[in-house]
Amino acid sequence: MRDTQAFFPDSRAVGVGPEPHPWITPALPLLGVWRGSGTGGYGTLSEDFSYEQEITFSHDGRPFLRYEARAWLTDREGRPDRPSGRESGWWRVVADGYLEAVVAHPIGIATTYVGRISGNEIEMTSRDMVVTPLAKEVTASRRRLTLCGDELTFVTEVQAVGQPLQQHLSARLRRLPG
Numbered sequence: 583m584r585d586t587q588a589f590f591p592d593s594r595a596v597g598v599g600p601e602p603h604p605w606i607t608p609a610l611p612l613l614g615v616w617r618g619s620g621t622g623g624y625g626t627l628s629e630d631f632s633y634e635q636e637i638t639f640s641h642d643g644r645p646f647l648r649y650e651a652r653a654w655l656t657d658r659e660g661r662p663d664r665p666s667g668r669e670s671g672w673w674r675v676v677a678d679g680y681l682e683a684v685v686a687h688p689i690g691i692a693t694t695y696v697g698r699i700s701g702n703e704i705e706m707t708s709r710d711m712v713v714t715p716l717a718k719e720v721t722a723s724r725r726r727l728t729l730c731g732d733e734l735t736f737v738t739e740v741q742a743v744g745q746p747l748q749q750h751l752s753a754r755l756r757r758l759p760g
């Protein structure tokens with residue numbers, strides 16, 4: 583039996599695979615696979631950490647993006663140390679760059695976001711964060727992505743474990759060729 587990808591392929595680039603839905607036009611510069619590095623910290627942590635991250639945005643012709651991100655910590659020499667944050671979800675882009683997303687994390691958290699794509703800037707604020715009984719208490723998150731050609735910066739703020747909303751992650755990624 584042929585797989586679904588053969589009939590209804592996901593596209594990671596304009597001009598390849600299905601035509602993008604017109605509503606996702608403001609999000610088209612995100613399509614592709616992005617790889618880069620970042621630093622993170624939090625009020626409860628004794629020291630900051632470094633990580634690398636790969637993010638993929640694709641679409642199947644409907645007005646949403648498939649979003650997949652995985653990160654791994656790196657040591658002082660920049661070598662991969664251990665797997666870290668992963669998340670995947672769906673970014674629904676509707677008229678005028680209005681964005682709403684649902685993102686799931688393996689640490690027992692599901693987040694809905696509302697936001698806006700304005701030119702090269704994307705702002706997203708959590709609307710609801712739902713946590714499983716054993717998950718850390720996380721109550722809010724805000725994200726800002728800035729696109730500059732093939733470069734993407736991605737900053738995440740988190741409000742959790744009694745701490746005020748504060749920056750947890752900041753990464754700079756480049757779009758991989760192809």
Ligand code: HEM
Nearest residue numbers: 622624626627631633653666667718720723740742743751
């Ligand atoms: C690139 C993705 C991410 C990376 C690399 C990352 C990395 C880390 C690291 C290294 C720690 C310290 C504990 C440990 O060693 O595991 C940590 C703690 C934490 N992270 Fe993340 N994280 C990511 C995404 C997220 C996201 C999306 C959230 C929330 C939605 C989150 C919330 C937290 C919280 C609440 C803590 C614990 C603070 C505490 O209990 O002291 N992280 N993260």
